[in-house]
């Protein structure tokens with residue numbers, strides 16, 4: 001539709017041919033809603049390839065590849081891999097293009113007064129792990145070369161950017177200039193604007209064949225909801241093929257190679273009928289990097305959640321096991337924070353909640369002792385859990401070393417923010433964390449230069465929360 005609009009603006013007579021009854025009924029019906037430049041990193045990395053191979057049998061994986069052979073799929077994969085050496089240059093170029101496209105979209109919406117739930121509140125990338133966060137920081141440097149500014153934020157800052165966030169994250173990256181909107185409403189609004197500017201629409205018209213006569217193009221159409229009413233032919237001086245995943249077949253008829261391979265994704269739209277649900281849902285758009293799921297607030301009573309890429313050919317099946325991760329994500333991310341604060345411990349440890357807290361390991365015991373500069377946290381557990389306790393404590397020490405772990409303050413109430421916000425090893429403000437392995441677990445020396453007393457209070461309150469929950 002944007003192409004039709006641009007052609008009208010250049011003075012062409014435009015006819016839009018679409019096999020659906022109305023515009024925007026396929027991919028542009030219900031996407032993730034993000035109008036982003038912050039997602040301009042191209043996928044052409046070895047990490048994506050390994051991920052695709054290793055997760056082939058995991059239905060819940062964000063990236064699922066059906067290995068059944070098809071020439072198109074494997075030739076496309078070969079080209080995907082061949083483009084890996086251009087990862088850097090292509091990411092920078094895509095960023096510049098995305099910034100320009102985003103601005104054009106804003107301009108069109110404003111000029112044509114299209115109401116599509118535009119929210120210019122930015123996009124927040126969420127990271128649960130250090131390696132992913134550090135990769136995000138590297139990507140930020142490339143995006144910057146493409147002209148995009150985004151900044152790293154702590155878990156506490158993330159909650160001030162989006163108060164509906166209920167979890168502690170390793171860190172986040174915020175892009176204030178990104179936005180969200182309902183692409184279906186945008187496209188339908190733009191179709192109305194194109195009609196007003198003189199465009200002709202042929203809906204329920206499937207292009208069957210394209211022929212070039214030397215001077216003109218002949219377009220053979222099947223009309224009707226199933227291409228079954230009658231055939232018709234239209235002619236044109238020129239055509240632009242914008243048929244989504246159908247573009248490859250159409251372009252091939254004219255000798256052009258448009259190597260688009262379909263990547264299927266899923267989205268759900270969550271209705272928020274009451275005040276409690278509206279409060280629990282985020283307004284700032286989120287991109288959860290671990291599970292590659294995005295959310296966008298399309299309206300006060302509507303949240304769009306999308307994700308899960310599937311390489312499975314031209315396949316329109318809707319699989320329950322691919323939608324489940326989206327539904328689970330909403331459940332997990334919108335839980336009541338107060339309730340959550342009291343339900344610390346092992347129950348949340350397996351599904352990203354408290355997944356890095358040593359005290360949350362099943363059967364772990366936590367003791368707090370004041371020191372001159374803070375606290376000594378001793379965490380011990382059953383023999384088969386000691387390795388996990390040590391690994392988590394070490395992870396927490398890594399969190400404390402992250403670049404901007406210094407901007408949050410202790411509340412002294414056991415609820416303060418920070419990388420691991422309910423863990424008795426407090427990672428906030430100016431704390432430093434040193435882990436020593438002892439028999440049966442770890443001894444963690446947590447120090448605060450500025451306010452050891454607040455740190456002591458916070459650590460004890462959190463440990464008491466754990467004891468009460470277990």
Ligand SMILES: Cc1cc2nc3c(=O)[nH]c(=O)nc-3n(C[C@H](O)[C@H](O)[C@H](O)COP(=O)(O)OP(=O)(O)OC[C@H]3O[C@@H](n4cnc5c(N)ncnc54)[C@H](O)[C@@H]3O)c2cc1C
Nearest residue numbers: 018019026027028031032033034206207243244246265266
């Ligand atoms: C789950 C998911 C989430 C996404 N999230 C985002 C996001 O947050 N932000 C973002 O920017 N992008 C997102 N995308 C991508 C974005 O939605 C698509 O790139 C965009 O919608 C594609 O628009 P299009 O007009 O090219 O294709 P489509 O919207 O698919 O339109 C193509 C049209 O061509 C018609 N057509 C095809 N073949 C023929 C034929 N032979 N004859 C007649 N008509 C034909 C189709 O019927 C269709 O109407 C997402 C995609 C998915 C799947």
